[in-house]
Amino acid sequence: MKGMSHVANIKAPVFIIHGKKDIRVNYKHATLLKDKLDELGKPYEWMMKSNEGHGFRKIEMFEIIEKFLAKHL
Numbered sequence: 420m421k422g423m424s425h426v427a428n429i430k431a432p433v434f435i436i437h438g439k440k441d442i443r444v445n446y447k448h449a450t451l452l453k454d455k456l457d458e459l460g461k462p463y464e465w466m467m468k469s470n471e472g473h474g475f476r477k478i479e480m481f482e483i484i485e486k487f488l489a490k491h492l
Contacts (some may be wrong), residue, residue, distance in 0.1 A: 426455045432462040434487045436480060438471030 433456065437449040449467070456463045464487055468475065 423451065423455045426461070428457055429456075429461055432464070433489045434453065434464045434466070434467045434484065436484075437468075438468045438475050439467060439472060440471060441473040443473040456469075 433452075435449055435453055437444070437446060439446050446467075453463065453465055466480065466483055468477075471477075480491075
């Protein structure tokens with residue numbers, strides 16, 4: 420899988436946040452990363468919003484990030 424050669428080197432949990440309407444970062448790229456992390460058994464959390472684009476900021480997102488950081492730091 421092109422562009423995924425360094426995923427195996429990830430040592431910390433990853434939080435993937437993506438807006439499906441993002442025109443800067445293709446949704447497929449986020450799902451490719453998610454699939455590769457699954458394949459390698461790497462820990463991650465996933466947040467995808469179908470009605471959001473690039474750079475969305477919602478209270479819900481920050482609450483989830485706070486929980487993720489509290490769990491992993």
